[in-house]
Amino acid sequence: MTDPRPDADPTTSTADRPGPAGIDPRGPRFGAALTAVLLVVVLLLGMTPAATAVLALVVASFALGVARGVGGTWQGWVFRRFVRPRLAAPTELEDPRPPRFAQLVGLVVTGVGLLLGLLGVEAAVPISAAIALVAAFLNAAFGLCLGCEMYLLGLRLRAAR
Secondary structure (H helix, E strand, O other): OOOOOOOOOOOOOHHHOOOOOOEOOHHHHHHHHHHHHHHHHHHHHOOOHHHHHHHHHHHHHHHHHHHHOHHHOHHHHHHHHHHHHHOOOOOOOEOOHHHHHHHHHHHHHHHHHHHHHHOOOOOHHHHHHHHHHHHHHHHHHHOOOHHHHHHHHHHHHHHHO
16 A cells, blocks of 8 residues: 555655654565464364464454554564565555554454453354454455555545545
């Protein structure tokens, strides 16, 4: 996804742009791939306490993403430490706000599933994992971040008022 700000120019440094510094767009996609793997594990474990525990890890990961941004998650650390040094520099940077909002959407979806699962609604765990898996897979495989698109839609709706 490109920077949604009208003044964004990928040829300028992030220090020249207003707003938060840009992030490597491959980082959130890599994080989404790791999240998708965990969500597949939740689905494979079925309605078990182990599935609930893995979903709790996903919820905690999303909470970190909301609090610290996608670079502040364990997935962001793995990307920076092991993947990013092996890649060429990104051709453009991404505004970190849409991916952070996407982390909030993931937190809500998986958090509700975890809470309901802990309250005895066992089916909520795999259902919330399946919903989150669709979004994580679309981001990891195709670069389509549903939460980011929701964020941008919200900006457009606010600007239209």
